[in-house]
Amino acid sequence: MFNAVKRELDLARKLMAFSILRLIAQVVGIGLPLLIAKFFSEQIFGSFSLTKMIVFLAVTFTTGITRTPFIVYASEEIEESGKINKTFSIQLIFLFCGIITATIAFLVFHTPIAKFAGITTTDLIFAFVAFLGIAGKFFFCNLLMAMGKQIRNGIAELTYACSSVIIIILFHIFDNLTLRTVFLSYFLSTVLLFLTQGWILDIRLLLPFQIDLSLLKKTIDFAKWIFLAAIATYLINWGDNIVLKIFVSLKEIGIYNFGYQVFKSLVFSIGIIPQYFLPFIAANISNSAKIRNYLYSKRPKILALGCLVWLIAFFGIPFAIKLVYGSKFSESIPIFQILSIAILFSLYLTFYAPVYNALKKYRFTTFVAIAQITFNLLFAFILVPYYGIKGAAIATVIAFGVKLIVFEFHYRRYLKKRFSK
Structure with missing residues (x-):
């Protein structure tokens, strides 16, 4: 004990x-x-x-x-x-x-x-x-x-x-x-x-x-699916710029990217969690007790702390932007606040990432990434002509919401019983 x-x-x-x-x-x-x-x-x-x-x-x-x-x-x-x-x-x-x-x-x-x-x-x-x-x-x-x-x-x-x-x-x-x-x-x-x-x-x-040819073959097989997921993730992070380049000026792209950069900093910070746990999960994926402890003991505690940090960031970051930049990037503040909704989605989802990677569920994760970027670009093309750079931010939130729904459904339908034994 x-x-x-x-x-x-x-x-x-x-x-x-x-x-x-x-x-x-x-x-x-x-x-x-x-x-x-x-x-x-x-x-x-x-x-x-x-x-x-x-x-x-x-x-x-x-x-x-x-x-x-x-x-x-x-x-x-x-x-x-x-x-x-x-x-x-x-x-x-x-x-x-x-x-x-x-x-x-x-x-x-x-x-x-x-x-x-x-x-x-x-x-x-x-x-x-x-x-x-x-x-x-x-x-x-x-x-x-x-x-x-x-x-x-x-x-x-x-x-x-x-x-x-x-x-x-x-x-x-x-x-x-x-x-x-x-x-x-x-x-x-x-x-x-x-x-x-x-x-x-x-x-x-x-x-x-x-x-090792067998390891090389496994790596290529793994990487070919990760490749699609990586490209989709890249487009999730940068694809908005492709749409914005068509409809708005370089100045507006700069304003949007400033707000998105702040949003991305928080999302990337959340990404620290799966990066840390991946080696542990990969080595213990067959140990249901340890995976249950990760999902049902460690996750709720870290999730609660993350929500508190999100609340502080939602109100604190706009104040910091005004303090440091004055009115220069004031138009980036509503962009960040819209995008911050997606931060909560990302925080909830991040605990699934090392489990799915350790189980080598890369076909599914690739499918989800492709679905996310599809919804992102689709809604960006629909919303940007009417709402400008705010439309791109709304499209990103919708895409993260789709990702959350699909992951949660798949986990409850196919994996939850595996780790409940």
């Missing part, structure tokens, strides 16, 4: 430390675009947002589609052999192929991409450098999660976020803050991350380089 309580307290302590580190890193990281918005006009911030949209599309192809398979299979491999060299080797292959594919895409489509974002070709070159930096950062942080180093992952995320902010401030101090130097800062931050945190990696767990 004493040992069980001790383990529970130890898990809670680690979750708290991990959550605090990731939350601070998330706040600092999300604060970076908001800091940039302080120095740029709404129109330039709109161009920055559209360019960042393109960069993260490349990142999704490079590291996004293999992140979850990497963590799941690495957790299984380290349980069996005490190493993750096979999983790591496959991850390196995916990273290399992703960078090559992104390079070709940037070379072939540089003109339409630059025109879409309202930037020059030279600006786009710096955006590609930003892509390399962001992809490298995600690869490093994913590796730490795969090795079970959640706390170290939080430290690495915080190091990267703080480095980015410091570099941006230095560029501003020396009167050299432009879109190009902003993009360059993402790469420089990754260089600093590797220099300061690279020693954390235990090379013995990663070597020798070995290709």
Whole structure:
């Protein structure tokens, strides 16, 4: 009994430390675009947002589609052999192929991409450098999660976020803050991350380089469904901009993205929860008692705390925006408040994510992601012509509501009995 309580307290302590580190890193990281918005006009911030949209599309192809398979299979491999060299080797292959594919895409489509974002070709070159930096950062942080180093992952995320902010401030101090130097800062931050945190990696767990064809096949099978889900998730995060680009100005896109950036910071903070629990759930998915404890003991407590934080954010963030930006982004406040309804939906759903990933229910999660983005884009096309950028926010809330309904129905219909035994 004493040992069980001790383990529970130890898990809670680690979750708290991990959550605090990731939350601070998330706040600092999300604060970076908001800091940039302080120095740029709404129109330039709109161009920055559209360019960042393109960069993260490349990142999704490079590291996004293999992140979850990497963590799941690495957790299984380290349980069996005490190493993750096979999983790591496959991850390196995916990273290399992703960078090559992104390079070709940037070379072939540089003109339409630059025109879409309202930037020059030279600006786009710096955006590609930003892509390399962001992809490298995600690869490093994913590796730490795969090795079970959640706390170290939080430290690495915080190091990267703080480095980015410091570099941006230095560029501003020396009167050299432009879109190009902003993009360059993402790469420089990754260089600093590797220099300061690279020693954390235990090379013995990663070597020798070995290709396991059966594991490669399983990873590809997992990733092909994650690919569709990742693209759908990407469109959920950035698809509004595609519709807005058709109907509104760059200035309005900047205003919308400012509000959406604040909303996304809270959603990403919620995402800390499944990221932390995924290795544990993957290793114990056959243990109904532990899964029940996760769903019916830990979840309600964390959910209650999350609702309290949401309430504070709903009223506190608009005040902070007015205090820092004055009237510059005042039109972003109602955008955030509309989107904040979707935060509650996301908070409730986030506890299902590690369970579905551990069960490899990627076909279902892919279907849900596709349904969500379909509803999002459909309602955006319907509402934006009449309600402008508020229409895009309403469409996002509707899409999150659809996701909640589908997930809850599926869990109660197909999985609840499995963990009630």
